[in-house]
Amino acid sequence: MASSRTxxxxxxxxxxxxxxxxxxxxxGGPGLEAAARAIAGRRPRFVLVAARGTSDHAGLYARYxxxxxxxxxxxxxxxxxxxIYGARLRWDDVLVLAVSxxxxxxxxxxVVAAAREAGAPTLAVTNDPGxxxxxxxxIVLPLRAGEERAVAAxxxxxxxxxxxxxxxARLAEAGLNDAPRPSWAPALEALPExxxxxLVASGAWLRGPGEACVAAFAxxxxxxxxxRGHNFATALEIALKLKETSxxxxxxxxxxxxxxxxxxxxxxxVPTLAFRPDGAPGSAVDExxxxxxxxxxxxxxxxxREIAGRxxxxxxxxxxxxxxTPLAYVLPGFLLAEAIARARGRDPDAPPGLSKITRTR
Amino acid sequence: MASSRTxxxxxxxxxxxxxxxxxxxxxGGPGLEAAARAIAGRRPRFVLVAARGTSDHAGLYARYxxxxxxxxxxxxxxxxxxxIYGARLRWDDVLVLAVSxxxxxxxxxxVVAAAREAGAPTLAVTNDPGxxxxxxxxIVLPLRAGEERAVAAxxxxxxxxxxxxxxxARLAEAGLNDAPRPSWAPALEALPExxxxxLVASGAWLRGPGEACVAAFAxxxxxxxxxRGHNFATALEIALKLKETSxxxxxxxxxxxxxxxxxxxxxxxVPTLAFRPDGAPGSAVDExxxxxxxxxxxxxxxxxREIAGRxxxxxxxxxxxxxxTPLAYVLPGFLLAEAIARARGRDPDAPPGLSKITRTR
Numbered sequence: 001m002a003s004s005r006t007x008x009x010x011x012x013x014x015x016x017x018x019x020x021x022x023x024x025x026x027x028g029g030p031g032l033e034a035a036a037r038a039i040a041g042r043r044p045r046f047v048l049v050a051a052r053g054t055s056d057h058a059g060l061y062a063r064y065x066x067x068x069x070x071x072x073x074x075x076x077x078x079x080x081x082x083x084i085y086g087a088r089l090r091w092d093d094v095l096v097l098a099v100s101x102x103x104x105x106x107x108x109x110x111v112v113a114a115a116r117e118a119g120a121p122t123l124a125v126t127n128d129p130g131x132x133x134x135x136x137x138x139i140v141l142p143l144r145a146g147e148e149r150a151v152a153a154x155x156x157x158x159x160x161x162x163x164x165x166x167x168x169a170r171l172a173e174a175g176l177n178d179a180p181r182p183s184w185a186p187a188l189e190a191l192p193e194x195x196x197x198x199l200v201a202s203g204a205w206l207r208g209p210g211e212a213c214v215a216a217f218a219x220x221x222x223x224x225x226x227x228r229g230h231n232f233a234t235a236l237e238i239a240l241k242l243k244e245t246s247x248x249x250x251x252x253x254x255x256x257x258x259x260x261x262x263x264x265x266x267x268x269x270v271p272t273l274a275f276r277p278d279g280a281p282g283s284a285v286d287e288x289x290x291x292x293x294x295x296x297x298x299x300x301x302x303x304x305r306e307i308a309g310r311x312x313x314x315x316x317x318x319x320x321x322x323x324x325t326p327l328a329y330v331l332p333g334f335l336l337a338e339a340i341a342r343a344r345g346r347d348p349d350a351p352p353g354l355s356k357i358t359r360t361r
Numbered sequence: 362m363a364s365s366r367t368x369x370x371x372x373x374x375x376x377x378x379x380x381x382x383x384x385x386x387x388x389g390g391p392g393l394e395a396a397a398r399a400i401a402g403r404r405p406r407f408v409l410v411a412a413r414g415t416s417d418h419a420g421l422y423a424r425y426x427x428x429x430x431x432x433x434x435x436x437x438x439x440x441x442x443x444x445i446y447g448a449r450l451r452w453d454d455v456l457v458l459a460v461s462x463x464x465x466x467x468x469x470x471x472v473v474a475a476a477r478e479a480g481a482p483t484l485a486v487t488n489d490p491g492x493x494x495x496x497x498x499x500i501v502l503p504l505r506a507g508e509e510r511a512v513a514a515x516x517x518x519x520x521x522x523x524x525x526x527x528x529x530a531r532l533a534e535a536g537l538n539d540a541p542r543p544s545w546a547p548a549l550e551a552l553p554e555x556x557x558x559x560l561v562a563s564g565a566w567l568r569g570p571g572e573a574c575v576a577a578f579a580x581x582x583x584x585x586x587x588x589r590g591h592n593f594a595t596a597l598e599i600a601l602k603l604k605e606t607s608x609x610x611x612x613x614x615x616x617x618x619x620x621x622x623x624x625x626x627x628x629x630x631v632p633t634l635a636f637r638p639d640g641a642p643g644s645a646v647d648e649x650x651x652x653x654x655x656x657x658x659x660x661x662x663x664x665x666r667e668i669a670g671r672x673x674x675x676x677x678x679x680x681x682x683x684x685x686t687p688l689a690y691v692l693p694g695f696l697l698a699e700a701i702a703r704a705r706g707r708d709p710d711a712p713p714g715l716s717k718i719t720r721t722r
Contacts, residue, residue, distance in 0.1 A: 045454065046407045048434055053621030067442045072451050073409055075436020078425055079617065080590045084641045087429045090538055093406065094434055107617060177451055221582060222610045229441045244622045249583045249610045256440065256468060256721035260414030261605045264712050280445045284722070295714055351625050353656055360617035361645070 009349045010150040010245070010338045015199065017158045017331065022192040023144045024162040032163065035123065035139045036170030042121045043176070044095035050077040050111040052360065054153045054237060055099040058125070058160035061233040061326055062097055062168075068230075068323065069168045070179045079107035082114050083361050091118035098124045099164075101148065101156040102357045103131025110361070112136040125163050127156050141167070150349045151356050152245050154334045157237060161327050162191065184321035191320075194328055198316040202332035205314045206339055213300045213312065214336065216271045217242070218343035223250040224266060224292070226258055226299075227275035228284045234275045234326050238333035245341040245348040255288035263288070268296035273336075275329045276303035277322045302332050371511040371606070371699045371709045376560065378519045378692065383553040384505045385523040393524065396484065396500045397531030403482045404537070405456035411438040411472040413721065415514045415598060416460040419486070419521035422594040422687055423458055423529075429591075429684065430529045431540045440468035443475050444722050452479035459485045460525075462509065462517040463718045464492025471722070473497040486524050488517050502528070511710045512717050513606050515695045518598060522688050523552065545682035552681075555689055559677040563693035566675045567700060574661045574673065575697065577632045578603070579704035584611040585627060585653070587619055587660075588636035589645045595636045595687050599694035606702040606709040616649035624649070629657035634697075636690045637664035638683045663693050 007015075047066055051059035056076070063074045077096070081087045083106070096115040098108050103126035113136045116122045124137030127145050134140045143159040166188060172179040187194075206214065217223060223242055227235040232254045239252030253262055266272065272292055276285045282303060289299050301313040304325065308315050317328035341348035368376075408427055412420035417437070424435045438457070442448045444467070457476040459469050464487035474497045477483045485498030488506050495501045504520040527549060533540040548555075567575065578584060584603055588596040593615045600613030614623055627633065633653055637646045643664060650660050662674040665686065669676050678689035702709035 045451070046434060046436075048436070052617060056618075056621075064439055064442060067439065067450060068446045068448045071449055073407060073436060073438075073455055075407075075409070075434060077434075078428065078593075080593075080615070080642065080645070081425060081428045084590050084645060085429045088432055089428060090406070090433050229439075229445050232439075232441075240622050244625045247626055249612070249626055251610070251612060254441070256413060257417075259721050260417075260719050261601050261715065264605045264715055265608055265610055266714075281441065284441070284445060291714070353627075353652070354622065354625055358621050360620050 008150065008338060010152055010154060013148055013150055013155045014331065014334045014338065017155050018192045018195040018199065020145045020155045020159050021162045021195055021327065024159055025166065025188060025191065027144055028142065028163065032141060032166045033170050035141060036167060036174045038139065039095060039121050040171055040174035040176040044121060045072060045093040047072060047074040047095045047097055048077040049074065049097045050079060050108045051099040052105055052108060053358065054157050054240060055101055055160060057233040057237040058099045058157060058164060060236065061161050061230060062164040064230050065164060065168045065323055069182045070171055070177050072177050077111050079111050083107050083110050091115045091120040094120045096120055096122045098122070098133055098137060099160050100133050101127045101153050103128045103133035104357045105359055106132065106361045109133045109136045125160055151351055151354050152241055152348060158327055158330060165324060184323045187321050187324055191324065191327060194317045194320050195331060198328040198331045201316050202314065202335050205332065206335055210314065214339045214343055217248065217340045220248055220271050222270050223248050224270055224272045225250055225252040226255055226272065226285060226288055228255045229281040230323050231275045231277055231326050231329055234330050234333060237330060238273065238337060241334065241337035242340065244351050244354060245337050246344050246346060255284045258288045259291060263291055266292040266295040266297045270297060272297045272299040274299050274301045276301050276307055277325050278304035278306045279322055281322065282306055302329055369511065369699060369710050371513055371515060374509055374511055374516045375692065375695045375699065378516050379553045379556040379560065381506045381516045381520050382523045382556055382688065385520055386527065386549060386552065388505055389503070389524065393502060393527045394531050396502060397528060397535045399500065400456060400482050401532055401535035401537040405482060406433060406454040408433060408435040408456045408458055409438040410435065410458050411440060411469045412460040413466055413469060414719065415518050415601060416462055416521060418594040418598040419460045419518060419525060421597065422522050422591060423525040425591050426525060426529045426684055430533055430543045431538050433538050438472050440472050444468050444471050452476045452481040455481045457481055457483045459483070459494055459498060460521050461494050462488050462514050464489045464494035465718045466720055467493065467722045470494045470497045486521055512712055512715050513602055513709060519688055519691060526685060545684045548682050548685055552685065552688060555678045555681050556692060559689040559692045562677050563675065563696050566693065567696055571675065575700045575704055578609065578701045581609055581632050583631050584609050585631055585633045586611055586613040587616055587633065587646060587649055589616045590642035591684050592636040592638055592642070592687050592690055595691050595694060598691060599634065599698060602695065602698035603701065605712050605715060606698050607705050607707060616645045619649045620652060624652055627653040627656040627658045631658060633658045633660040635660050635662045637662050637668055638686050639665035639667045640683055642683065643667055663690055
């Protein structure tokens with residue numbers, strides 16, 4: 001399975017992630033703090049997130065984390081309302097948060113431009129400060145991830161999550177909606193180390209018991225990926241990576257959404273991967289796995305301390321507060337997707353039919 | 362394919378849809394108008410939609426239609442923020458719209474209860490006015506669909522769309538956000554007739570050229586369903602029906618989301634179904650179909666006048682304004698799903714592992 005040839009771009013870029021996140025925290029820190037103060041001063045009452053593809057999953061993380069941390073309602077923008085229907089939304093009191101690795105998508109930039117024109121504060125999280133999106137937004141939060149060469153985005157995804165997490169902590173500290181300082185904020189500093197440890201543990205697992213996981217997915221046509229809460233984004237992101245790099249029909253679900261119908265497709269021939277944090281979201285994931293198990297699904301589980309000793313499981317970043325686990329759990333997911341693609345004889349860096357920049361309207 | 366045995370509950374319930382929608386318009390009219398006036402008087406600035414499964418797709422339709430009609434931002438609520446994390450959201454100036462056929466889900470009811478306790482106006486769209494959800498909400502909008510016996514919801518789905526459409530029109534007429542009366546509002550009256558015609562055209566097509574469509578999906582393990590804008594909900598809904606009733610791994614996408622990665626799984630062995638309205642959303646769908654076509658996908662298309670004469674196409678409800686087409690386009694989708702399930706030797710009324718009421722938290 002694990003060949004000794006030159007590593008793929010995808011593998012190298014996954015390995016860079018702890019350093020990229022360290023850069024977001026150090027070099028990006030002052031900018032994020034200033035942005036948070038400026039935003040908090042405008043007292044937004046709602047947040048709309050605009051993004052596509054992998055960045056949409058970073059947006060989904062923002063959607064959960066801003067609600068659980070700041071307590072103001074967050075929605076995911078439907079770009080077509082602006083770009084296809086030309087509707088004019090009431091943007092006052094709305095903060096628009098756009099996420100795009102390339103910043104090149106006309107639809108996301110159009111939503112930001114419409115909101116900014118109406119006077120709403122607009123934030124662009126992007127790896128290209130010279131992009132269309134960066135020009136459209138009032139405040140640019142650079143990802144500082146360096147060039148990403150694999151078509152499947154990995155380091156820019158985790159960099160986006162890191163920017164979102166720091167922003168949420170700083171918005172609370174700046175007093176937005178009188179939110180208290182989140183209990184997980186002090187753990188931000190330890191993130192690079194936790195991510196490095198997550199990579200080491202994941203790599204060791206992939207060379208050991210995880211080989212069977214790679215083999216199961218490599219044989220599959222279809223797969224399910226499940227989580228809940230902050231890690232719902234992780235489930236969607238790894239399902240998309242399996243589609244893109246391995247051409248596996250993989251679907252990501254929250255445990256609740258899985259039970260409302262899609263669990264009908266579970267079965268012994270459909271490998272199932274769960275991201276299962278400790279605590280209440282983890283219990284909800286277990287309930288869904290139990291229902292899928294009645295159809296013969298035997299899940300692989302990545303998560304916190306509570307799954308230690310389970311069959312087919314990997315514990316990563318056991319000390320990390322749950323709201324930050326999406327940054328750590330996605331790493332074994334990425335490594336799995338990369339290894340599965342190679343096991344299927346595919347080049348994870350250049351999936352047929354996809355390109356690094358997708359422009360939709 | 363089309364057997365002469367007793368029709369399934371699903372087939373009978375699809376046939377009832379025009380009468381159900383007529384009942385929403387006539388018997389439900391006064392209640393919807395009063396609800397709209399009450400809501401408009403509270404001047405909500407933002408809408409959060411709470412729903413699961415098929416009802417979540419009705420919520421997605423509401424999400425687009427309320428933004429294009431009223432112009433206030435709409436988001437889809439993440440129940441876990443309330444039920445798993447216990448976060449307290451700032452609910453003032455928010456309208457909560459909950460949709461649930463059974464009204465029995467604790468998670469949706471919990472979101473409504475939290476919002477109502479904070480003083481926000483709350484609306485419940487449900488087929489059971491005696492349900493947990495109906496008790497939690499300030500205003501109940503009954504679906505008047507009668508008992509639904511098939512596990513796969515069809516008539517309650519279209520009834521939900523009808524309630525949403527009437528509500529959006531009446532909210533505009535009540536002056537919410539100074540929205541103009543929508544140009545499509547006069548077409549509401551003609552809906553039952555348009556839906557009846559859609560059923561007749563779809564039935565004739567299924568007994569003719571559509572037989573090949575049923576056969577293609579009946580052979581498939583995986584499928585793609587695509588649309589854009591108001592009919593994004595239609596794509597998700599029919600993909601879910603194919604999963605539930607036929608155990609096909611079917612994924613629904615907006616044309617833009619499909620291009621941001623998932624198009625990698627398109628191919629000649631993956632039947633693709635597009636809901637393609639006339640005008641700008643239809644052009645966007647065509648762009649995505651062209652990209653999928655490069656991988657050998659040969660799509661089936663259901664839509665408006667502009668697709669007349671295309672190979673593998675069905676024109677339905679050609680006179681209906683685009684914002685109302687989701688009610689008509691979903692009918693051939695439902696009939697297809699029902700026929701495909703039977704062609705696969707499955708009982709569409711009782712998919713293994715699913716029950717009519719799903720309770721998640």
